Amino acid sequence: MSNRRLAAAEIQPPSFAFTADNENWAAREIEKYPPGRQASAVIPLLWRAQEQAGGWLPQKAIEAVAEKLGMPYIRVLEVATFYTMFALEPVGRYFVQLCGTVPCHSCGAVELKEVLSRRIGEQGHVTADGTFSWLEVECLGACCNAPMAQINKDYYEDLTPEILEKILDDLAAGREVKPGPQQGRRSSEPARAANTLQDPALFDGSVVGAWRNRFEEQAIKEAPTGEASTATAAAPSQPKPAKPDAGRTIESEAADTPAKKAKEGEVPVKPDDPEGSADPRKATVAPNDERPEGRSAPQSGKSYTPTPAKPEEGRPVADAKGTTPVSGTSPAEGGARRDGRDTKPVGPKTSDEAER
Ligand code: FES
Structure with missing residues (x-):
């Protein structure tokens, strides 16, 4: 740093x-x-x-x-x-900024640092003749050509200790040096042979969408046999509509709902009839729901019993006669199911109740 x-x-x-x-x-x-x-x-x-x-x-x-x-x-x-582009101390005529960030570090920046330390001295130190100084800096954005260094305004890439030594020699001697990659490649093309993106099919459009076939073949291979497999195979050609009303018919209209009443010009809910839309005979009820005459269907607002916050406020299950089948009895033996509508909410027993 x-x-x-x-x-x-x-x-x-x-x-x-x-x-x-x-x-x-x-x-x-x-x-x-x-x-x-x-x-x-x-x-x-x-x-x-x-x-x-x-x-x-x-x-x-x-x-x-x-x-x-x-x-x-x-x-x-x-x-x-x-910004390390601003030097806060005097620098040499050739100011070497060596990248020490991970890609350059793992590609040999450590050895380059040894060269600079030996040839120039400590970081920030200017050589006696004023020719060189150096500093380790963070990534200079040429990682694909790591390891690299910037000398004044130019980048020198693909460095090795030997190449860096030669560059320093040439600069000191006033010889021309060539910036950029130092091992023959142009710009940031592959360092050795170009061995990716070699298949001509990648460039003639013939493989466009090929990935989809792969997934379809795999799905058929993994599909279960028989009826289930037929259903699985048919599924893509019969997609479900995105919304419930986007193509799926409503099989039966709920009888006498407030919405239907309003559509027909009737008062949807009579103000003096709080049961209103909650009348089980008028509400949406499964057609085969056979309840005794006068027995109402459970309504969402009436069958709900809040969970007690404290155990001692809860209902004593054993005393709620007839509402809960005794453990071990089958539903058939438990008598007619009660829906809670005609059952008083059960709370903790009073002392009088307890005595009775
Ligand atoms: S890590 Fe060295 S240039 Fe990016």
Whole structure:
């Protein structure tokens, strides 16, 4: 992890001001943003200040940018210390930023670090001739060509210790070096042979939808035999409608429902008849429901007995005569089933009841 502190006070310059050219450039840069949004120019201005200061950002340059953009100094300092593209200490003529994040690390960045330490010294240290300095940074976005390093503004990829040493030698000697992948490949094409996406059928459209056949064949193979298998096989061609009323007929209309009454111009529910729509003879009842005359069907609002919150408030099951079959008796022996409509809610017994 990089050290993101400002350089020591003794090497900080006493002042910083943009050159006239850079002042004009900065004004044009700020104009790109709407009024009140000039802070959006903070990164370009810091970058230009770094270039003017010789490749690193002195504290005074950060303050000058904050003043120009009307930003609190701490906010500009936060930006400058967050991005490793801003060097906070003096750097060499060739500033090597070595990526040490996992892909590069697992492809050999550790060995590259050893080369840099041996050739240049500690991170942040500038060689005596001012040629090199280096820093380990986080991912620079060229992971597919790992391991890599950025030297000034260029990327050098597919590095090995030997290749990196040669690059350093060439730079020190003033020889030209070629940025980019260093082992022959162009851009980020496969490192060795191209061995994927080789089937011509992938490009003539003949395999479009092939995945679906695979699933259908598998479904037929796994389907049960006989009637069930016929039903399974027929299922895809007879999909159920998405909504209940999207094609499925309603088999029988519930007799005399409030909705039907309203449709026919009658009063759906008589105000003086609280039973109203709850009349079992008028409600939706299964046709073969044979109840004794006058015995009502259970209605949702009447057959519900709330679960007691405390056990002692619950009904004593053994005393609720006739409502619960005795354990071990069959439903047939338990007498006519009672629906709770004509049974008083049973609560804890009073002391009088207990004595009776
Ligand atoms: S991990 Fe090194 S460039 Fe992304």
